[in-house]
Amino acid sequence: MNCKEALPLIHEYLDGDLPKTDALPLKEHLIACQACHNTFKQLEKTDALVRMLPSIPVPDTLTAQIMSGLPPMKKKNTWTDWIRRHPAVSVAVVFGTVMFGSFVSMWDDDQNLMVQGSNLQDVVIQGDTVIVPQGHTVNGDLVVKRGELKVEGDVTGNVVVIDGSVNLASTAHISGEVKQVDEALSWVWYKLGEFVGKITP
DSSP states (O other): OOHHHHHHHHHHHHHTOOOHHHHHHHHHHHHHOHHHHHHHHHHHHHHHHHHHSOOOOOOTTHHHHHHHHSOOOOOOOHHHHHHHHOHHHHHHHHHHHHHHHHHHHHHHHOOSOEEEESOOTTOEEETTEEEEOTTOEEESOEEEESSEEEEOSEEESOEEEESSEEEEOTTOEESSOEEEEOSHHHHHHHHHHHHHHHHOO
16 A cells, blocks of 8 residues: 555544455554654544534524525526427427518508419409409419409409409309408418418428
């Protein structure tokens, strides 16, 4: 045993924690090494002096005083924990919020007449009025925004009127659905449906 190995064993011996198997080699080293023997005697005296000191009574309120001085524990935010465990849902919520905001913004910003369809050569536009004349056929869907739609002829698809009005003559024939979107929320649902329709086969 060398001096470096003996020093921690001296502390364990004085504390009464040194196993008997290590005590004999330590005692042999202390007999052979004068420096470690002197260190042992000094530590032994210090230990005896500390044990002779009178014990100081501890007030019953000490624990409460210490606990009150500690900073308050942070409460776990279960909402942020849930977001960390479900990142895909979080991304979907953010995406939905952005889409909703952009659709509402589009609803508020755009005040001009808009006509959309794949076949518009048979459509007549007079000011804010879009007319499908009698005897004419619009093939595919027809979307009119911020205007009045008058259908006197045929539409072989859906008709959607956004923030406007639709007037169907007795001669009108529409093979699809007729939808009127008059509120911002309905507009958002319409745009979401349109978006989903584009990304799904």
